[in-house]
Amino acid sequence: MKGSFTNTGSLVRFILRRERVVSAVWILALVLFSVGLVPALGEMFGGVESRANLVGMLKNPSMIAMVGPAFGHDEKDIEEFSRHKMTYQAAFPRYTEYFNTFSAQEGGDTDDPVALMARFSIYLDGLNEDDPYKTHMRGFEDYLAAVPFELSYNTGALYTNFMLLWVIITVGIMNIFLIARHTRGDEEKGRGEVVLSLPVGRLSNLNASMITAVIVNTILALLTGLGIAAMGVEGVGFAGSMLYGVALGVSGLFFAAVAALFCQLSSSSRGAISLSVLALGVIYMLRAAGDMNGDMEALSYISPMGLIQRSEIFVENYLWPSLVVLLVSVVITSLAYALNTVRDLGQGFIAARPGRKEASPLLSSPFGLAFRLLRNSVIAWFVGIFAIGAAYGSILGTEAFEGFMETNEFYSQIMGVSADYTATESFVSTIGFIMAFIAIVPVLIAALKLRGEEKEGRTEHMLSRAVSRAGYLSSFTVLAFLSSVLMQCATALGVYSAAAAVLAESPEIGITLGFLLRANLVYLPAIWVMIGVTVLLVGLLPKASGAIWGYYGLSFFLVFIGRLPGLLPEWAQNITPFAFIPQLPMEEITLAPLAVLTALAAVLTAAGFIFYRRRDMLTV
Amino acid sequence: MTYTLDIQNLTKKFGQFTALNDISLQVKEGEVFGYIGPNGAGKTTTIRVLLGILHATQGGAKVFGLDAWKDAVEIHKRIAYVPGDVNLWPNLTGGEVIDLFVRLRGRHDRQKREKLLEMFDLDPSKKCRTYSKGNRQKVALVAAFASDADLFILDEPTSGLDPLMEQVFQECVLERKNSGKGIFLSSHILSEVERLCDRVGIIREGRIVETGTLAELRHLTRILINVAAERPIEGLEALKGVHEVIPQQDGLSFQVDSNELGSVVSHISQFGVKKLESMPPTLEDLFMRHYNAPDARDGGS
Ligand SMILES: Nc1ncnc2c1ncn2[C@@H]1O[C@H](COP(=O)(O)OP(=O)(O)OP(=O)(O)O)[C@@H](O)[C@H]1O
Ligand SMILES: [Mg+2]
Numbered sequence: 001m002k003g004s005f006t007n008t009g010s011l012v013r014f015i016l017r018r019e020r021v022v023s024a025v026w027i028l029a030l031v032l033f034s035v036g037l038v039p040a041l042g043e044m045f046g047g048v049e050s051r052a053n054l055v056g057m058l059k060n061p062s063m064i065a066m067v068g069p070a071f072g073h074d075e076k077d078i079e080e081f082s083r084h085k086m087t088y089q090a091a092f093p094r095y096t097e098y099f100n101t102f103s104a105q106e107g108g109d110t111d112d113p114v115a116l117m118a119r120f121s122i123y124l125d126g127l128n129e130d131d132p133y134k135t136h137m138r139g140f141e142d143y144l145a146a147v148p149f150e151l152s153y154n155t156g157a158l159y160t161n162f163m164l165l166w167v168i169i170t171v172g173i174m175n176i177f178l179i180a181r182h183t184r185g186d187e188e189k190g191r192g193e194v195v196l197s198l199p200v201g202r203l204s205n206l207n208a209s210m211i212t213a214v215i216v217n218t219i220l221a222l223l224t225g226l227g228i229a230a231m232g233v234e235g236v237g238f239a240g241s242m243l244y245g246v247a248l249g250v251s252g253l254f255f256a257a258v259a260a261l262f263c264q265l266s267s268s269s270r271g272a273i274s275l276s277v278l279a280l281g282v283i284y285m286l287r288a289a290g291d292m293n294g295d296m297e298a299l300s301y302i303s304p305m306g307l308i309q310r311s312e313i314f315v316e317n318y319l320w321p322s323l324v325v326l327l328v329s330v331v332i333t334s335l336a337y338a339l340n341t342v343r344d345l346g347q348g349f350i351a352a353r354p355g356r357k358e359a360s361p362l363l364s365s366p367f368g369l370a371f372r373l374l375r376n377s378v379i380a381w382f383v384g385i386f387a388i389g390a391a392y393g394s395i396l397g398t399e400a401f402e403g404f405m406e407t408n409e410f411y412s413q414i415m416g417v418s419a420d421y422t423a424t425e426s427f428v429s430t431i432g433f434i435m436a437f438i439a440i441v442p443v444l445i446a447a448l449k450l451r452g453e454e455k456e457g458r459t460e461h462m463l464s465r466a467v468s469r470a471g472y473l474s475s476f477t478v479l480a481f482l483s484s485v486l487m488q489c490a491t492a493l494g495v496y497s498a499a500a501a502v503l504a505e506s507p508e509i510g511i512t513l514g515f516l517l518r519a520n521l522v523y524l525p526a527i528w529v530m531i532g533v534t535v536l537l538v539g540l541l542p543k544a545s546g547a548i549w550g551y552y553g554l555s556f557f558l559v560f561i562g563r564l565p566g567l568l569p570e571w572a573q574n575i576t577p578f579a580f581i582p583q584l585p586m587e588e589i590t591l592a593p594l595a596v597l598t599a600l601a602a603v604l605t606a607a608g609f610i611f612y613r614r615r616d617m618l619t620v
Numbered sequence: 621m622t623y624t625l626d627i628q629n630l631t632k633k634f635g636q637f638t639a640l641n642d643i644s645l646q647v648k649e650g651e652v653f654g655y656i657g658p659n660g661a662g663k664t665t666t667i668r669v670l671l672g673i674l675h676a677t678q679g680g681a682k683v684f685g686l687d688a689w690k691d692a693v694e695i696h697k698r699i700a701y702v703p704g705d706v707n708l709w710p711n712l713t714g715g716e717v718i719d720l721f722v723r724l725r726g727r728h729d730r731q732k733r734e735k736l737l738e739m740f741d742l743d744p745s746k747k748c749r750t751y752s753k754g755n756r757q758k759v760a761l762v763a764a765f766a767s768d769a770d771l772f773i774l775d776e777p778t779s780g781l782d783p784l785m786e787q788v789f790q791e792c793v794l795e796r797k798n799s800g801k802g803i804f805l806s807s808h809i810l811s812e813v814e815r816l817c818d819r820v821g822i823i824r825e826g827r828i829v830e831t832g833t834l835a836e837l838r839h840l841t842r843i844l845i846n847v848a849a850e851r852p853i854e855g856l857e858a859l860k861g862v863h864e865v866i867p868q869q870d871g872l873s874f875q876v877d878s879n880e881l882g883s884v885v886s887h888i889s890q891f892g893v894k895k896l897e898s899m900p901p902t903l904e905d906l907f908m909r910h911y912n913a914p915d916a917r918d919g920g921s
Contacts, residue, residue, distance in 0.1 A: 268710065268749070354745040355712075359719035369720060373709065457707035461760075464671045464701035464773075465724040468693045617673040 004341070006201040011208035015182055016215065023216050026174045029550075030220060033557070034167060034248075035227035041162075042155050042233030044567050048144050052081045054564070055153050058161055062430035065288045065392065068305075070161050071312040072153030080149060088143050089124070092136045098124070154235030156314025160244060164313070166560065168305055169280065170553065171220065171248055172255035175213055176276040179259035182209040184269035206260060206340050210333055213256035221249030240314035243322070247308050250322045250329070254304050255280065257332040264339035274380070281384070285391050304328065366467050370475035373453075374446050378483050381442035382490045388438065389494020392431045428511060428519060429583040431495060436523040436578070437556050439487035440530055444548055447480040447534040451545045459617050469613045477535055477605060484527045492516040519584035525597035526577035530555075532604025539611030551576075622685060624649050624771055624802040625670065629679035632665055639665045641826040642679070647804060647819075652797050654817030655806040658911045662826045663806040664704055667775050670804075671701060683771070697725065700769035704776040704806070706756040708748035714759045715744030721763035729766060736762045739788050754780040765792050771802040778809060790816060810903045822910050829910055834903070841906050842875040844899040845884075850892030859884055871895065 045051050055078055058070040089095065102123050106116075127133055183206055186192045195205055225245025229238045255276065262275040283303045290300030300306030307321045362368045450473060453459050462472050496513045530552065537545040555576035562573045573579045577600075580593040625647035632640040640662045647653040655663055668674040670681050672692030681688040683695045708717055718737075722728050737744055740758045748756065757780045764772060772793075778786050786809075793803055793816050807813050813820060814834065821831040830837060842863060847853065848871030856865055856872070861880025866873050871894075876884045888896075 355716070355747055357713070357715040357745045359716035359723075363716055363720050364723035366724075372712070457703075457705055458709065460668075460671075460673060460701075460703050461708075461721065462724070463673050463692070464696060464699065464703075465721065466693055466697040466726070467724060614675070616675055618668065 004201040004203040005207050006204060007199060008201070008204045008207045008211065011195070011200060011204055012211050012215075015208055015212045018182075019178070019212060019216070023174075023178065027216065027220050027223065030167065030170065030174075030248075031223045031227055034163065034224050035231060037163065037561070038159060038228050038231040038233050038236055040567060041159050041564075042231070042236065044564070045155055045158060047141055048081065048149075048151050049085075049140065051151055051153060051155070051158060052078055054158055058158075060426060061292060062427035064291050065427070066430055066434060067162060067165050068287065068300075068309045069291050070153065070157070071309075071315045072151070072157045077151050077153060081151065084144060084147060084149060085140065088140050089137070092133055094132070098133060152315060154314060155233055156236040156240050157312075159236065160240075160313040162564070164244070164247065164309060165284075165305060166557070167248060168251040168308065169284065171217075171252040172280050173277065175217070175252045175256040176259040176273060176280070178213055178216065179209055179256050180263060180269050180273045180276070182212070183260065184263045184266075184272050188269050202341055203337055206263075206337060210256060210260060213253060217249040217252040217256070220252065221245035224248055236314065239317050243311060243313050243317050243319065246319075246322050247311055247313065250325045251304065251308055254325050254329045254332075257329040257336065260336035261332050261339070264336050264343055278384070281388070285388060289391065365475075366462060366472045367475040367478070369462070370449070370479050374449060374476075374479055374483070377442060377445060378479075378486065381439075381483075382486055385435065385439055385487055385490040386494035386497075389431070389435060389491040390498040391494075392435075393495035393498030425511075425585045428495070428516070429586055432491070432519045432523065433559065433583065435491040435520065436488070436527065436581075437552075439484070439491060439523075440527055440552065442487060443480050443484045443527060443531060444534055444552065446476060446483050447531050448538070448545060448548065450476040451538045451542060454542065454618060457618070463617060470609055473535070473538075473609060473612050477531070477608075480531050480534075481528065484524060484531065485521070488520040488524060488527075489517065492520045515585070518589070522584060522589060522594070523578070523581050525594045525601065526581050528601035529577040529597050529604065532601040532608070535605045535608030536611070537608070539608035539613075539615065542615070622649060623647060623682070624651070624684060625653070625804060626682040626685075627666070627670075627679075628681070630666070630669060630676050630681055631678040632662075632669060632674060633677045639826055640669070643823070643826070643828045644679075645821055645828060645831065647802060650797075650800045650802055651819060652793070652803040652805065652817045654813040654820040655804060655823065656808070656810070656813060656820060656907065657823035661823045663823060664775055666823070667701075667773055667804070667806065670773065671696070671699075698770040699773060700725075700764035700767050700771075701773045702757070702760045702764045702775060702777045704779070706753075706760045708751070708756055708759060710749035711747060713745055713747055714742060714751060714755070717748060717759055718744065718763045718766065721760075722766050725767045725769070727768060729768070733762065733766045736766050736792075739792075740785060752780075754782065754785065757781060758785070761789065761792075765796070769801070771804065772796060773804045775806045776808060777805070778807070778812060786812070810907060814903050822907070824910060837906055838878070838900070841909065842877050843881060844873065844875055846873045846895070846897040846899075847871050847888055847893060848895040849888065850894060853888055853891045856884075856888070859887060 045054060055070055055072070058064070058067070064070075092098075099120060102120050105123075106119065124133060183192075186195070186205070192205065196202075201207075222245060225242040228236060228244060229241035258279050259272065259276040262279070263269070263272040266272045266275055283305050286303035287300045287306030287309070290297050290303065290306055301310070304325045308325060309321075311318045311321045363372055450459075453462075459472075463469065492513065496516050499511075500513075530548070533551065534545065534548045537548055541547075555578055558568065558573055558576050559578045562568050562579065577597050580597060582589050623646045625645065627643060627645040630640055630643050631638065643662075643666065645666075655666070657663055665674065669676050670683060670688050672689045672695070675689055684698060686695050688695065708714075712720075718733060719728070722733065740762055742755060742758045742762060746755075748759070751759070757777065761777060764774070774793075778789050781789060790812065793805070796803060797816070803816070805813070805816065817834070819831065819833050820837060822829050846868065848868075853872055856862055856874060859880070860883070861877035862884060863875045863877075864873075885896075
């Protein structure tokens, strides 16, 4: 079509101008976060020993399911490392003496020498810092530096392994919102037709939005890459840093393309965002399935996230995965362009059908309205979370998992990793953590819905009728609290439904439906605090209520990074309510912190109500 | 005398910006009050204070003798409101929205609803997303008129309606007026105001510049006179209340304040009047003066 792209340039400038705050904040937050963590990690895990310990942790299937496989030639490296360590240990003059003391304590149970050595290793690690053995071991790093040994699993590889996937998800969400905002969102608000009435081409707006995405992602890639490299941390080289940035940028573009496609297909901007985020979830789960299960590794290559991870950044630095993802993005974008030319403005490919002439009896109160507005979203999220739970649950029964249980023993022997809990248990606790953070999303959406209504100018309809502010606010708040319980149950039921068969076969694992419910419901007090903060924001600082998503992201990363022992100071972790939630079954439920969180949630919510009743409505 | 609406020294600020500056306004029982003023004058803001949606910075408003902020819910049981911008839930149908609105007030008169849907020619089975601007407005109007309220607050209710529907709207308002209901109507459509309203208030830049019946307001305005005389008319400019004297082909045209008309006419009659045309001010003229003049308030007195 002739002139389809006329005046794209002016539109790009216009969109960039509208984006200057939102995108700048996203980019800044992402870059600061990505770059800021590098020196901290470098310091914590600069030593070979601590890094080798981490590999053990990252080899845990729950970590693989969460962040993907650990690259680097770790198996070989670690065996060699442990050989060096044992040699050095044995060079401690009173080694035998220590061993005898230890065996005497143990009571001479020597039927399994491997397990015995593992316990001895733990015993040695637990000695006082001023013990002669410890003093001896402090020379180990120097010893390692003198022998020809280097761990290919360097700080950079650790960083990538730990961070890349989550940052990709965040960048993906940023891009989905960016595209939806400037295409479907504008059409919905009636701005699209104003633009189309100007001398611009049919595709100019979509094209300008995509070009904006290219610009935003390029800036993000460059700043991240240069920033990481500039930290000058050993094992975090220039090429790897830049590739890390490129991987982020390319992934961002991929999700921009996906959003552009769904913007053509669905009939509203909300629909387009939901579908795109759903696609993101599927892509994440695909690679989890592939990474967990050797037979299905192809899945990890199909998933753009899995593919990008196979760039083996800081280890091999392959560029081709980024190129492939870029190519796929171009193809998807072309498809979106093609669909854009055939569809009508403001329409999707699914036409609207006539609906009810009269309202159902339920729709006769503010609560009825809130329920009606949130119903579909709650059902969809419930099903989605149940499905993700089931997907994780099914992993519990796979061969890969059992395979790990064997190697786990190897790691615990040589690394001194605590073997107090089983891999299954640690897996269950990790699922609980990830799922809780997924499950908060619909809860926060419900809690923020009222604010959305205000922004859309619909609050007036309710408050000009016989509806009290408290009644209006409480309808949405009650639904948020209810859905928090529902979503946590969805996780437990999902995991159980898929793992029931396996768990029934091996009762010694001790994971029952009751246990799963407890392990997931224990997150509720923290989720309630998040609801409380949201209600408070809606009441007190309505314009800033979107900040809850920032707090949500921060909480996730704090808890996530908090899993790396000793990286974060205590106070930093305690900023988030999730720090006080016990991770079952490795930790016990203690009532006091849960009660305090619940009380805090109640106070925050009540304060929100008080402020909401006092303030002007329709603050936009 | 009880007022349906009683606004006393109301000031509303948004940060530094003063949207309403010390306004006072009363609406009597069973009165149709027209509220007019240029864009951004503060009409919608006034209405939102009346509805307890915005909190007055100073002063306050009483509706049915109750405090608009504190007793909002009590007041709203007897009010029907049509906002200026009707934003509806995209995935609910018009019928659902009307039912919700009517039920929130309590009694539900199905017959009335059906009758109004027919009068306004609205298809209730469509999703609000697909309604045109006028149709969204109809949803709000049907919901308002279907409820048995004592006071109707209407903020530019007809800005998107076609002339036929405008007619239907006026009928509905007159029907309510005849059964003694109060109506507070903000509008830019002057013929509508002229036809429906007992009294009018004009607001400009957050101040009430004029209130009164239309007759009273007309009285305050100037009359345009075209005159031709045998001898040149002299000394006209010097007279009180005469403005904009412009020579025409066969005489003069000028404007005169209505209260000075008598003395001016007797002055010009000295010169042998051949032709005298007077044009009473239209409502438009009245508003134009208030909308444009920066010193409208002083000029009018
Ligand atoms: N929430 C707000 N924050 C800041 N300023 C506001 C806010 N709401 C309204 N205003 C300002 O107050 C003034 C009065 O606005 P209002 O909506 O009452 O005008 P109006 O008389 O209804 O105009 P129109 O005829 O265009 O509907 C305007 O200048 C507007 O910009
Ligand atoms: Mg207005």
